[in-house]
Amino acid sequence: MFVRALVSLSLASLTLPAAAATPNVVLIYADDLGYGDAGCYGARPGLTPNIDRLASQGLRFTDAHATSATCTPSRYGLLTGEYPWRREGTGVLPGDAKLIIEPGRATLATVFRDAGYRTMAAGKWHLGLGSGDLDWNGRIAPGPLEVGFDACFIMAATGDRVPCVYVKDHEVVGRDPADPIVVRYDAPIPGEPTGRANPELLRLRPSHGHDMAIVDGVGRIGHMKGGAKARWKDEAMAEAFTAQATEFIRRGRGRPFFLYLATHDIHVPRLPAPRFLGKSGMGPRGDAIVELDWTVGEVLRAIDESGLAADTIVLFTSDNGPVVDDGYRDQAVEKLGDHRPAGPFRGGKYSRFEGGTRVPFVVRWPGRVRPGTSRALVSQIDLVASFARLVGRAGPITTAVDSRDHLGALLGEDAKGRETLVEQAGGLAARRGRWKFIPPSKGPKVQANTATETGNDPGPQLYDLEADPGETRNVAADHPDVVDRLRRDLAEARAVPGSM
Ligand code: NG6
Ligand code: CA
Numbered sequence: 218m219f220v221r222a223l224v225s226l227s228l229a230s231l232t233l234p235a236a237a238a239t240p241n242v243v244l245i246y247a248d249d250l251g252y253g254d255a256g257c258y259g260a261r262p263g264l265t266p267n268i269d270r271l272a273s274q275g276l277r278f279t280d281a282h283a284t285s286a287t288c289t290p291s292r293y294g295l296l297t298g299e300y301p302w303r304r305e306g307t308g309v310l311p312g313d314a315k316l317i318i319e320p321g322r323a324t325l326a327t328v329f330r331d332a333g334y335r336t337m338a339a340g341k342w343h344l345g346l347g348s349g350d351l352d353w354n355g356r357i358a359p360g361p362l363e364v365g366f367d368a369c370f371i372m373a374a375t376g377d378r379v380p381c382v383y384v385k386d387h388e389v390v391g392r393d394p395a396d397p398i399v400v401r402y403d404a405p406i407p408g409e410p411t412g413r414a415n416p417e418l419l420r421l422r423p424s425h426g427h428d429m430a431i432v433d434g435v436g437r438i439g440h441m442k443g444g445a446k447a448r449w450k451d452e453a454m455a456e457a458f459t460a461q462a463t464e465f466i467r468r469g470r471g472r473p474f475f476l477y478l479a480t481h482d483i484h485v486p487r488l489p490a491p492r493f494l495g496k497s498g499m500g501p502r503g504d505a506i507v508e509l510d511w512t513v514g515e516v517l518r519a520i521d522e523s524g525l526a527a528d529t530i531v532l533f534t535s536d537n538g539p540v541v542d543d544g545y546r547d548q549a550v551e552k553l554g555d556h557r558p559a560g561p562f563r564g565g566k567y568s569r570f571e572g573g574t575r576v577p578f579v580v581r582w583p584g585r586v587r588p589g590t591s592r593a594l595v596s597q598i599d600l601v602a603s604f605a606r607l608v609g610r611a612g613p614i615t616t617a618v619d620s621r622d623h624l625g626a627l628l629g630e631d632a633k634g635r636e637t638l639v640e641q642a643g644g645l646a647a648r649r650g651r652w653k654f655i656p657p658s659k660g661p662k663v664q665a666n667t668a669t670e671t672g673n674d675p676g677p678q679l680y681d682l683e684a685d686p687g688e689t690r691n692v693a694a695d696h697p698d699v700v701d702r703l704r705r706d707l708a709e710a711r712a713v714p715g716s717m
Pocket of ligand 2: 249
């Protein structure tokens with residue numbers, strides 16, 4: 218295994234850029250966007266013109282993965298280069314969770330910052346803030362600024378979790394000492410209405426959960442009081458994050474920059490700006506895709522108008538696969554039509570089938586990355602090590618234990634990418650080339666609320682993704698040797714960080 222790692226390293230270094238390069242890097246991280254949700258991945262033409270343009274000018278990957286099938290673990294893996302399942306407490310976090318990345322640890326952001334880049338996080342954070350018992354009315358730290366970002370404009374967790382306020386650097390935006398913010402997840406706040414007790418106050422009804430605090434007529438997860446002036450408007454959120462991102466880009470020339478733009482779209486609650494309503498013909502879920510595409514267009518415009526296109530890598534991807542009903546009655550199921558959010562793949566968000574982690578992934582770097590399609594197996598876990606090489610960082614990042622340098626694959630110089638990969642949705646699954654293995658597991662085969670096929674099965678599952686991308690035929694019984702190989706792969710990965 219060690220030898221294998223050495224061989225792949227030396228092969229990769231054949232494709233090194235001649236000198237360390239310092240292009241700007243803009244990482245657009247969509248939320249819950251499935252493999253099939255963009256036009257360039259099979260959605261109806263015209264739905265996502267900007268994402269499609271990005272893909273036509275760049276390299277579109279067909280076997281790219283988030284580390285996990287939900288948000289917090291994928292973001293943890295992407296930023297630290299350590300598989301989240303090695304750590305307790307990396308599951309979907311409540312909005313009052315403490316920061317789960319240790320300050321001082323190397324991250325994707327410190328890789329760029331240490332190389333002299335300006336760095337910024339805009340959008341969804343969902344990795345916790347503070348060190349426990351955070352006072353939302355005071356200094357909010359540690360957070361993005363303590364793990365490598367020079368600046369941030371974020372929401373703490375998700376659009377459907379309190380607190381429903383933005384945090385800029387170390388402070389809630391628009392906080393008012395006369396109207397202090399209180400956040401609790403353990404119990405309701407006396408005197409505050411809840412979605413459960415006061416459904417008449419809701420403008421968007423839940424289908425499951427989402428019946429605690431009511432903020433702007435929408436039931437959320439968790440309870441909150443105060444901060445009336447600081448509360449976000451859901452319909453203006455994409456605009457708010459996009460404005461922060463484009464302003465950061467337009468500050469432009471001089472030092473190179475790294476922008477991590479983690480959109481709220483297309484997570485629930487799906488409340489896009491009024492001008493996008495009805496644009497997709499698929500209800501608010503589709504309209505949120507149109508809004509996401511608008512964000513991508515604005516980012517590209519800022520880059521192009523600043524004359525930075527040739528010096529800027531734009532990487533567009535998503536944190537996990539798609540979900541249709543994620544807890545609000547927003548017509549997503551009724552209006553889906555023949556749209557297939559996960560494309561040809563089975564499962565979606567929360568699933569160990571491919572739909573859970575296989576996501577859109579596009580790299581544009583004009584003049585450097587030849588436009589086209591890549592079938593290389595790539596993962597967001599490798600961004601830390603790959604970008605570390607790009608910016609010429611010396612020596613390995615010892616804490617990014619699972620991150621490997623696959624810059625060659627990301628730039629289209631290596632058609633193969635990873636040999637193996639671990640996928641996570643609660644439990645783990647393994648990939649080796651065309652093969653996909655899901656070990657036996659208890660638990661429901663279908664998560665009822667979201668109608669997700671989880672991948673759970675009491676027996677071992679093996680799929681040949683080349684012959685059967687939709688994971689419809691379990692061939693474990695026909696290939697005991699392959700099952701054995703992938704079972705050992707998983708056992709090694711658990712025991713030896715970086716082995717897979
Ligand atoms: C679930 C929420 C779902 C979504 C998800 C996290 C309920 C019933 N469901 O618990 O709506 O918020 O967590 O999504 O509360 S993620 O993309 O941030 O991982
Ligand atoms: Ca997500």
